[in-house]
Amino acid sequence: DSGVTQTPKHLITATGQRVTLRCSPRSGDLSVYWYQQSLDQGLQFLIQYYNGEERAKGNILERFSAQQFPDLHSELNLSSLELGDSALYFCASSDHPHRVGYGYTFGSGTRLTVV
Amino acid sequence: AQKITQTQPGMFVQEKEAVTLDCTYDTSDQSYGLFWYKQPSSGEMIFLIYQGSYDEQNATEGRYSLNFQKARKSANLVISASQLGDSAMYFCAMRLSVSGNTPLVFGKGTRLSVIA
Numbered sequence: 749d750s751g752v753t754q755t756p757k758h759l760i761t762a763t764g765q766r767v768t769l770r771c772s773p774r775s776g777d778l779s780v781y782w783y784q785q786s787l788d789q790g791l792q793f794l795i796q797y798y799n800g801e802e803r804a805k806g807n808i809l810e811r812f813s814a815q816q817f818p819d820l821h822s823e824l825n826l827s828s829l830e831l832g833d834s835a836l837y838f839c840a841s842s843d844h845p846h847r848v849g850y851g852y853t854f855g856s857g858t859r860l861t862v863v
Numbered sequence: 864a865q866k867i868t869q870t871q872p873g874m875f876v877q878e879k880e881a882v883t884l885d886c887t888y889d890t891s892d893q894s895y896g897l898f899w900y901k902q903p904s905s906g907e908m909i910f911l912i913y914q915g916s917y918d919e920q921n922a923t924e925g926r927y928s929l930n931f932q933k934a935r936k937s938a939n940l941v942i943s944a945s946q947l948g949d950s951a952m953y954f955c956a957m958r959l960s961v962s963g964n965t966p967l968v969f970g971k972g973t974r975l976s977v978i979a
Contacts, residue, residue: 790971790972851900
């Protein structure tokens with residue numbers, strides 16, 4: 749167990765629907781990062797939160813949004829889902845100041861299938 | 864913007880042999896960190912090894928070593944004495960500012976298959 753908890757592990761939904769993915773960071777970590785991994789692709793950075801505030805934004809679609817709550821857990825909301833949104837969504841956390849030499853601690857991911 | 868390139872979509876290696884997975888990066892920053900992650904078929908991301916841009920020695924972690932050539936902007940992963948359990952996707956990643964809290968940028972990965 750990495751200490752980063754993602755729920756649900758699997759999600760199957762229909763096109764046009766909306767889903768929420770949840771992430772609880774490792775205890776003490778203030779930063780949360782969301783990544784999307786499509787089939788046979790690398791990890792695409794979506795968005796970063798630090799202590800409740802948006803810190804950096806990557807290639808996140810307007811249909812997607814995220815937030816980090818006071819208890820530091822984060823949610824990624826995906827709406828108007830399309831078939832191409834099917835992917836493995838990872839959450840990762842890191843502490844601050846960042847321990848030199850450490851990357852992130854990743855959750856086990858949420859596999860989203862849009863049918 | 865920083866970029867990571869992994870040119871080998873797939874690699875095969877015989878068990879107990881050594882293998883090198885290539886990674887080149889592009890950044891104009893002087894301070895950055897380079898990482899390698901392993902993703903087995905189960906899907907989780909496992910941190911393997913780290914190299915800072917100011918580190919003079921190549922990083923090593925057990926059977927993993929990082930061949931860091933700063934002038935060539937390459938950070939190749941060397942796995943010695945390959946094991947069947949090494950079969951997985953391997954991702955090279957970079958973050959700017961060694962101690963900063965910035966996002967990791969990943970390459971597309973290399974799928975390693977270890978043959979008995």
